Amino acid sequence: MPKRVDAAERRAxxxxxLFRVIARDGLGAVSLRHVATEAGVTAGMVQHYFSSKHEMMTFAMQAASARYEARIRDAIDALGIEPAPGGMLRAVLSNFIPQSATELSDGRISLEFQAYAAGHDDAARSLAAGDAQLRAWLAALIVEASGVDAGTAAERAAGLLGMAEGLGLKVLGSGMPASEALSALDAQLHLNGVADTTRTPDA
Structure with a gap:
């Protein structure tokens, strides 16, 4: 009996x-044929699951976002039961600062996806929606951690997110040590009135 093919696994x-092609060769090297070669399958098989390069890119962007979300969940879970909001805030923001070879690779991929979205409105809208949800969550954590009003928290969330992403760019582009970037993040969290970022309330 023929082996049943799991479409979700094949797409993944x-x-x-696609991630490997982008990380190694950049967005300009991406094509259905190139990705097929990297995956060890035929171009026809890739086209069976993705009718166009854009459809393949859209799926991959969603998969990359899911990887970041999983990493953030793991970081929060590592804080233990009922972590302090400040600790959760740091766990989220520190994930924008690459701290391993895998995270450096994912960071480069993320930059390429952002460049792709700049020229494709539907991809840009998807990134904007995800960014808005993230900022809202960060703002809620800031309210819990520092007691500021919602408007102030929203402003601080936008600033801290932009700062964390900027530090990540420094690590990716100019070789800033991740430890230095994390120290800068901690300093900004302190300046924004976030209390103890490392201990749970009952620690």
Missing amino acids: HIADA
Whole structure:
């Protein structure tokens, strides 16, 4: 009896190949044929699951976002039961600062996806929606951590997110040590009135 092919697994396999192509060769090297070669499958098979490069890129962007979300959940889970809001805030923001080879690779991929979205309105809208949700969550954590009003928290959330992303760019582009970037993040959290970022309330 023929082995049943899991379409979701096959799409994920192709997306992983796309990630490797982008991380190694950049966005300009991405094509259905190039990704097929990287994945070890035929171009026809890639086209069976993705009718166009844009459809493949859209799926891969969603998969990359899911990877970041999983990493953030793991970081928060590592804080233990009922973590302090300040600790959760740091766990989220520190994920924008690459601290390992895998995270450096994912950071480069993220930059390429952002460049792609700049020229594709539907991709840009998707990124904007995700960014708005993230800022709202950060703002809620800031209210809990520092007691400021919602408007002030929203402003601080936007600033801290932009700062964390900027530090991540420094690590990616100019070789700033991740430890230095994390120290800068901690300093900004302190300046924004976020209390103890490392201990849970009952620690």
